Amino acid sequence: MSALEGRCVVVTRARHQAGSLAASLEARGARPVFFPTIAIGAVRDRGQVDGAIQTLPSFAWVVFTSANVVSHFWAAMQRANVSQLPLGMKVAAVGPATTAALAAVGVAVDAQPATYVGGAIAATMGDIQDLRVLLPKGDRARPETILALRARGAAVSEVILYHTTHERPDPSALDRLRAGADAVTFTSPSSVQGFSAILGREASTVASTTLLAAIGPTTASAIRELGWREPLEAPAATSQSLVDCLEAHFEATLEARRR
Structure with a gap:
């Protein structure tokens, strides 16, 4: 029996992405509680996005930092009747989920850092001095990626594809959280910020008494x-790794109690 059996685990991921993590938890007997703290929506003014799609041939590289970026970028390409990236354009990706999302649309990755952080991507791209690099992103993306690219001399153009807003969780999920959960999972900095914004001062109280797990x-x-x-920190930026990390923690806790 898994050490996660019967454990109440809060899932803060956006609704449209929470299913795989919840399924992995349920497969090991945990009881996931959906508590989405963020919602993601495409930008209303698509002028900048459409302009980037039309000028794709002018870029040497495009850098994808999340599966969300991939899905919104491909939606923009489809609107513009562009079926594929220009021949010769190189692709960099951060994390296995991003690489998998690109593979799903038929794109191979040329560069991927061993550590799943945006700031590490530039070092894997070789000599990018004076090369034009396209960086599609969400409006709350952290600055590490663009700073690292520019530090290596790249001419980076950013384009915002989507906005991240705070979600309103179901009241029953909020009640379950307040009643006491075994762990709260976070899969992005935005989900952390959303949790803090939704709960206000109560967030620090929950965070001080509940196990926190980061992807x-x-x-x-x-x-x-x-x-x-x-927090616990999953060794790989995947839902499976996050669940493995939680299971190992609770197994160690049970083992310590047996001694």
Whole structure:
């Protein structure tokens, strides 16, 4: 029996992306509670996005930092009747979920950092001095990626594809959280910020008494910046790794009690 059996685990991921994490938790006997803290929507003014699509041949590289970026970028390409990236354009991706999203639309990745943080991507792209690099992103993307690219001399053009807003969780989910959960999972800095915004002062109380689990170093850093308790950090930025990390923690806790 899994150490996650019967554990109440809060899932703060956006509604449209929470299914895979919840399914992995349920497969090990946990009881996931959907508590989405963010919602993602395409920008209303598509002028900048459409302009970037039309000028794709002028870029040497395009850098994708999340699966959300991939899905919104491809939606923009479809609107513009552009079926594929220009021949010879190189693609960089941060994290296995991003690489998988690109593979799903038939795109191979030329560069991917071993660590799943945006700031590490530039070092994997070789000599990018004076090369034009397109960086599609969400409106709350952290600055590490663009700073790293520009530090290596790239001419970076940013384009915002979507906005991230705070969600309103179901009242029953809020009641379940307040009643006591075994863990709260976070899959992005935005989900951390959303949790803090929704709960206000109560967030720090929950965070001080509940196990926190982050999908990777960037998300873990966002938790630390708020002064909350030290989170578990999944070794790989995937839902499966996050669940494995939780299971290992609770197994170690049970083992310690047996001694």
